[in-house]
Amino acid sequence: DQQVKQNSPSLSVQEGRISILNCDYTNSMFDYFLWYKKYPAEGPTFLISISSIKDKNEDGRFTVFLNKSAKHLSLHIVPSQPGDSAVYFCAASLTSGTYKYIFGTGTRLKVLA
Amino acid sequence: GAVVSQHPSWVICKSGTSVKIECRSLDFQATTMFWYRQFPKQSLMLMATSNEGSKATYEQGVEKDKFLINHASLTLSTLTVTSAHPEDSSFYICSARDFGVAGGVNNEQFFGPGTRLTVL
Numbered sequence: 001d002q003q004v005k006q007n008s009p010s011l012s013v014q015e016g017r018i019s020i021l022n023c024d025y026t027n028s029m030f031d032y033f034l035w036y037k038k039y040p041a042e043g044p045t046f047l048i049s050i051s052s053i054k055d056k057n058e059d060g061r062f063t064v065f066l067n068k069s070a071k072h073l074s075l076h077i078v079p080s081q082p083g084d085s086a087v088y089f090c091a092a093s094l095t096s097g098t099y100k101y102i103f104g105t106g107t108r109l110k111v112l113a
Numbered sequence: 114g115a116v117v118s119q120h121p122s123w124v125i126c127k128s129g130t131s132v133k134i135e136c137r138s139l140d141f142q143a144t145t146m147f148w149y150r151q152f153p154k155q156s157l158m159l160m161a162t163s164n165e166g167s168k169a170t171y172e173q174g175v176e177k178d179k180f181l182i183n184h185a186s187l188t189l190s191t192l193t194v195t196s197a198h199p200e201d202s203s204f205y206i207c208s209a210r211d212f213g214v215a216g217g218v219n220n221e222q223f224f225g226p227g228t229r230l231t232v233l
Contacts, residue, residue: 034221043117043206043224044157089157099210100147101222103157 003027004092006104014112019077021107023090026071030092034101035064035075038087047088048075051095080111116140117209119225126197127233134192134228136207142187143209147222148180151204163190197232204229 004025013019021035031052036044050057050064050073057064063076077084087108091101116139126132136146144165149157161171161182169182179201181193190209194201208222 036224041204041227041229043119043208043226046221046223049221099145099222100159100162101208102159103149105156 002105004090004102004104006088006090006107008107009105010108010110012110012112013080015082016079019075019080019084019109019111021075021077021088021090021109023073023075023104024071025073025092025102027092027102028068028071029094030102032093032095033064033066033073034091034093035062036089036091036103037084038089038106040087044089077109080109082111082113085109085111115211115223117207117223117225119205119207119228121228122226123229123231125231125233128198129196131193131195132197132230134194134205134207134230136190136192136209136225138188138209138211138223141209141211141223143190143211144187145210146184146190147208147210148182148190148192149206149208151206151227157206160192194230197230199232202230202232 034049035047038044048059048062048064050066055066066073087106089106090104093101118137120135146163148160151157160175161169163169163182163184165184171177184190206227208224
């Protein structure tokens, strides 16, 4: 049972435009969400996170939106750059207990120059 | 800061042998470390949660006798794949949680660079 899903396995965007990556979760108990960027044969790199008490968090070109009622979050990258091309994973967590992450299935973003 | 290293970065072994992978937090103390496995083009699957000084907690479907985890200090956790078989070939990634922000809002894990295991 996949508790965190990213329904788009891949996305292509023109350089300078907005990239929108989506993530859905099923467990309403999750209260902390993160986005990671990953290159092949490397560990994930943290991008941005959001607590369930917020609905938006912004850091430079990256903005994460959280819709708790829909159990949906999204990552917006504006403007997209070729260096953003990578696989993006969302992760959901509980800020109690083990703090373990449940990762989504990943979306491969390709930014075209 | 918040650097996590893994050693080795890649290893090739014969079927039936055991392989040890080390995960170190270089500039912070990690009471909790996590071990993940990623098959090609798939998600990162949590294998186990490793707590310093206590037994690891394994996720459903992960054999604890096959994947031995030791977290002997606040900066080191090891994963030993015992009697490895070709189906164990995968990319193994560890992460560490910064003790200094335990329980805080910044619930961030720092990931190592991963270890590519190939079992022949």
